Amino acid sequence: MKNKIALVTGSSRGLGRDIALRMADVVSGIALHYKDHRQEAEDTVSKIKQKRKRSEAFRADLTKEEEPGKLIRRIESTLGPVDILINNFGPIMVKPWDKVELKEWEHILRANLGSAFECLKAVLPGMRKRGWGRIINIGYSRAEQILAFPTITPYAIAKTGLLILTRTAAATEYSSGITVNMVSPGLLKGGILPKSKNVPGVKLGTYKDVSEAVLFLISEEASFITGTNLIVSGGWKI
Numbered sequence: 001m002k003n004k005i006a007l008v009t010g011s012s013r014g015l016g017r018d019i020a021l022r023m024a025d026v027v028s029g030i031a032l033h034y035k036d037h038r039q040e041a042e043d044t045v046s047k048i049k050q051k052r053k054r055s056e057a058f059r060a061d062l063t064k065e066e067e068p069g070k071l072i073r074r075i076e077s078t079l080g081p082v083d084i085l086i087n088n089f090g091p092i093m094v095k096p097w098d099k100v101e102l103k104e105w106e107h108i109l110r111a112n113l114g115s116a117f118e119c120l121k122a123v124l125p126g127m128r129k130r131g132w133g134r135i136i137n138i139g140y141s142r143a144e145q146i147l148a149f150p151t152i153t154p155y156a157i158a159k160t161g162l163l164i165l166t167r168t169a170a171a172t173e174y175s176s177g178i179t180v181n182m183v184s185p186g187l188l189k190g191g192i193l194p195k196s197k198n199v200p201g202v203k204l205g206t207y208k209d210v211s212e213a214v215l216f217l218i219s220e221e222a223s224f225i226t227g228t229n230l231i232v233s234g235g236w237k238i
Helices: 014-023 040-050 069-076 102-130 154-175 205-216
Strands: 007-008 029-036 054-059 084-087 131-137 178-184 229-232
Touching: 007 014, 014 029, 014 040, 014 054, 014 084, 014 205, 029 040, 029 229, 040 054, 054 069, 069 102, 084 102, 102 131, 102 154, 102 178, 131 154, 131 205, 154 178, 178 205, 205 229
Parallel strands: 007 029, 007 084, 029 054, 084 131, 131 178, 178 229
Antiparallel strands: none
């Protein structure tokens, strides 16, 4: 991994930031993506550079069709080809499904599913040419369960769609040396919990739990694993 460049979308803070910082231990360069939190992104870049690794922060609104492609081109001209893509960007909206407006519905699907789709398409040509690539989509621990999700309906639909996209790309790209997998967190400390800090009977996971799963799937030890959904939830909702 010493000569690899990784892009982590939505990595100025939270889980994306933790993944980026952990990956900086094993790759040569990290491209940080942010939309609104510039200072946090630059602070994370500074921490990565302290590890004596290359890093730059790039702003992009990945909900806009042309932005993912532009982002990849800017990274390639600054840091080099993107060898590892971590699609972490994607907000959640907690709202009764029948109160969701169409523009909100479209935004959540576009952010969580459309952005990953566009970023994936933007990096694939280069990965195919080089004969190597790792793509990890960050999902949701219940993405495989076709159930009612009354308060997070568009988010749940987007994450289930992301799993289908993951397995579709995995089926077509393995012959090119590219693996495509999904890591699906459950409830995390500092994550998308309600205002209450604890959920009765549930042990909360950490960002590190998820980051370590991502690191495993990009490693050479996982080179024969593709199309999988690695659920990191401590058994929550399985």
